[in-house]
Amino acid sequence: MTKINKQVQLEQQPEGTPNEKDFRVVETEIPSPKNGEFLAKNLFLSLDPYMRGAIAGKHMGHSRLNQGDLIGGRCVSEIIESNNSTYKVGDRIVIESGWQEYVLSSGQKEHGIRIINKSKSSLSASLGVLGMPGLTSWAGVECLSKPTLGETFVVTAAAGPVGGTAGQLAKLKGAHVVGVAGSKEKCIVATDQYGFDACINYNDANWLDNLSKECPKGIDVYFDNVGGLVLDQISDQLNLYGRIILCGFVSQYNNKEWHGHNLGKYVGKRANLLSVVVYDYYNRFDEFLNVAIPLVESGRMKYKEDRVVGIDSAPKHFSKLMAGKNVGKAVVEFG
Numbered sequence: 288m289t290k291i292n293k294q295v296q297l298e299q300q301p302e303g304t305p306n307e308k309d310f311r312v313v314e315t316e317i318p319s320p321k322n323g324e325f326l327a328k329n330l331f332l333s334l335d336p337y338m339r340g341a342i343a344g345k346h347m348g349h350s351r352l353n354q355g356d357l358i359g360g361r362c363v364s365e366i367i368e369s370n371n372s373t374y375k376v377g378d379r380i381v382i383e384s385g386w387q388e389y390v391l392s393s394g395q396k397e398h399g400i401r402i403i404n405k406s407k408s409s410l411s412a413s414l415g416v417l418g419m420p421g422l423t424s425w426a427g428v429e430c431l432s433k434p435t436l437g438e439t440f441v442v443t444a445a446a447g448p449v450g451g452t453a454g455q456l457a458k459l460k461g462a463h464v465v466g467v468a469g470s471k472e473k474c475i476v477a478t479d480q481y482g483f484d485a486c487i488n489y490n491d492a493n494w495l496d497n498l499s500k501e502c503p504k505g506i507d508v509y510f511d512n513v514g515g516l517v518l519d520q521i522s523d524q525l526n527l528y529g530r531i532i533l534c535g536f537v538s539q540y541n542n543k544e545w546h547g548h549n550l551g552k553y554v555g556k557r558a559n560l561l562s563v564v565v566y567d568y569y570n571r572f573d574e575f576l577n578v579a580i581p582l583v584e585s586g587r588m589k590y591k592e593d594r595v596v597g598i599d600s601a602p603k604h605f606s607k608l609m610a611g612k613n614v615g616k617a618v619v620e621f622g
């Protein structure tokens with residue numbers, strides 16, 4: 288029996304929005320675990336916007352990838368062979384595996400391993416609402432911006448895992464939650480599935496007027512996932528002493544040059560600009576999960592996935608994500 292481990296490597300550095308041609312799928316041999324190592328079979332791969340910067344060497348701690356390098360990424364995996372006393376056959380874990388079907392690990396910290404056996408929720412949720420994106424939302428809402436009853440909370444990329452979770456957490460605090468998203472379909476997810484009070488499609492003419500109508504008392508918290516012009520424009524509706532969570536700049540990741548800002552308006556508004564980096568909160572993962580797992584399992588916290596099957600589909604699905612066409616958390620299920 289051939290033991291093939293398909294993996295996705297970089298073919299060439301993307302220019303602008305990544306394209307399938309920037310990647311190549313190759314077949315390698317499945318490695319055998321030595322003493323102290325384990326082998327896991329990947330079940331789900333997470334595709335995330337930060338990967339665009341990681342490939343280009345512009346994301347924190349990531350070196351620029353060269354032709355033939357394995358694309359990095361987190362997976363939910365099941366251990367199928369183990370010579371490591373901490374990790375047992377059958378354990379389900381989240382691990383920094385890269386875009387491949389099998390992963391060999393020595394169980395070291397740099398592999399970012401988290402055992403997820405305890406969660407009854409769908410395993411792929413550990414890459415979204417119960418994973419890194421969910422933790423990001425929790426940090427931005429619970430730890431930094433702390434919206435209160437009756438405050439107005441606006442969030443962009445509202446149908447995605449960070450935006451969708453952030454809005455639902457703010458709603459649980461009693462805030463008036465308004466999403467901003469790039470299509471009618473995404474807005475329906477935000478209102479009908481996540482329970483936001485309203486959602487504005489920024490591709491509609493007069494969207495800023497529509498936003499203003501849905502935020503009659505102005506914006507107290509703006510959770511920004513996109514940066515660029517949209518950040519600039521929504522900030523005009525921020526109340527005095529309002530808070531802005533600077534979470535992501537996805538509108539800029541495919542660009543060589545970034546859109547600049549008139550920072551003067553933030554001074555005039557005495558705005559609190561609060562930056563979130565999820566890595567600072569990894570030591571609080573359990574605290575977050577203690578809140579989030581019961582919410583997800585009881586159905587009070589909803590999530591949506593944009594899922595494809597098979598590692599061969601990963602480049603196309605990533606291209607879709609980086610074109611902003613995904614509706615929900617981008618995930619690849621291994622066949």
Ligand SMILES: NC(=O)c1ccc[n+]([C@@H]2O[C@H](COP(=O)([O-])OP(=O)(O)OC[C@H]3O[C@@H](n4cnc5c(N)ncnc54)[C@H](OP(=O)(O)O)[C@@H]3O)[C@@H](O)[C@H]2O)c1
Nearest residue numbers: 444447448449468469512535536537538563564565609611
């Ligand atoms: N600070 C941190 O530690 C941290 C951690 C995780 C994620 N993030 C950031 O949080 C943001 C949301 O992440 P996510 O995983 O929840 O992503 P996501 O919402 O599933 O996908 C990205 C979304 O961004 C929007 N977008 C706006 N302009 C875009 C453009 N020019 N190209 C592509 N997409 C564009 C699109 O939604 P619309 O059509 O609705 O605009 C797209 O669907 C990203 O900026 C990400 O980098 C930050």
